[in-house]
Amino acid sequence: MIITNQRLESFVNSPVMEMNEKIQLKKLASKQSIRVENLDVYIEEQHILKDINLTIPEKSITCIIGPSGCGKSTFLKTLNRMHDETPEVKIKGKVYVDDENIYSPGVNVIDTRKKMGLLAQRPCPLPMSIFDNVAYGPRIHGLKKRKAINQTVIQYLQYVGLWDEVRGRIRSSATRLSIGQQQRLCLARGLAIEPEYILGDEATSSLDPISTKIIEELFVKLKEKYTIILVTHTLRQARRIADHIVFMYLGKIIESGPTEEFFKNPKKQLTREYLSGSFS
């Protein structure tokens, strides 16, 4: 199973690899859609999300903004069914991903999660090497050929711009990377399971400005192929990279629309107050 760095290196420089870079990343489903209908979420007796109706535009970045505790992260977790792990959470309503309600009985939760690449607030590398971190997803989803695994790992590490930084120590522990590198590794790891959607839960909030910039640029690059939904705390970030903004307050969607329009012409009083910084 273990291959030496040299072999990996020679593999990268082989014609196969060059070919592959041209082939680009996996071709994704041409139609991507997330549609949320009448979604209500309760945690114990608390009504966290109230009657959410939302359509996420495909192949673009949608930023969900709002003050702390407004239900942004809870909403994000409903999209990859992470609430399944907490029995206190009750979910009513429908979430259509690729025209399939992921909450209808019979839907395989693993398939749903495979479609969603998640980038969490703090990078959490798996307790294994850099290589194995990226290879983990493809391996558990059935990729066995060593060549294919090598190819996937290198491809995604290159994609997030980490390959050149780690190529000499691909077998060393992922935890030795800086936190910004770890977050990019987590992104590569998420991309390696070939999702269609990318969810970011305040993915840059623990990073320094330079790492934040790198991650933001990656998101912009990724939206050509993926539909991206980001929860963010910083309005400036939303303004920089989002195509669409959803503003939530106390579990409700107050206003949503294209970024330009949203920031220039907020329609609701509450939105204007939030944007002007009256509350946060």
Place this chain on the structure above:
Amino acid sequence: MLIKQYEEKIFKVIMICAAMIILGLLLYIIGTVFYKGLPALTLDMVTKLPGGGFYLGKEGGVLNAIVGSLYIISGSLVISLFISVPLVMYINFYLPPKSIFASIIRFSLDILFGVPSIVYGAFGFALMVYLGMRASLIGGIITVAMLIMPLMMRSLDEVTRLLSRDLPYALLSLGATKYEMIKVILRQLMPGLITAVLLAVGRGIGDAATVLFTAGYTDNIPASLNQPAATLPLSIFFQLGSPVEEVQNRAYASAIILTVIILILSFSARYFSSKFSKNKI
């Protein structure tokens, strides 16, 4: 201000004293054992079975007890690992965080942990009588497994609860099943698991009361699970009970052997633990 400085100084002295008492106690015990046992510790002690009249000062060694103890502790470790790991994973990752069932299990473990070892011995003995078994290696293994399981489970449970929730979350969001998730989590928990095993070994290998009725005692090395097995604590006990001074000193030599076995196990476990957990978060 002055009072704060005194406070600081007094507490510092108290803490240093506490550390010294523990260290002194340890040195005193080890010192006594080595002082009395070292002269009696010969190669024969570890390589020979007790000959006729060994307990009266004639020649022989405690190989029977060394091998018996190792058999019993390894057997009971295997049994308790196979029960402890699934149990701890179940109550931590399959049951909801506020599960009443999990609290009941933790509470039961705390009670079992506090049960004196002689009670386990008596219980094991009663069980064996009921099943029509005689004092045997397998009886000792099962009883010692019962003794060390609560300790192992509880210490593994503690480290598992301290584990950051980010890791399971990250694994599940990659589409891992719970079983796949647990395999990765166990790697992360490896040092904690090793600690749990070491604590269990320490308690199990040194205990005399559990094996007194269940494993019995013999001057031979058991050839099957149904034969009685000697153990180091019992060997020490019998030798100390001898009126011959030479035999008493051999008891201390046996104690050295027991201590060294535990030390070797600890160091090798620590070594492998750091080897296995080089990728730990």
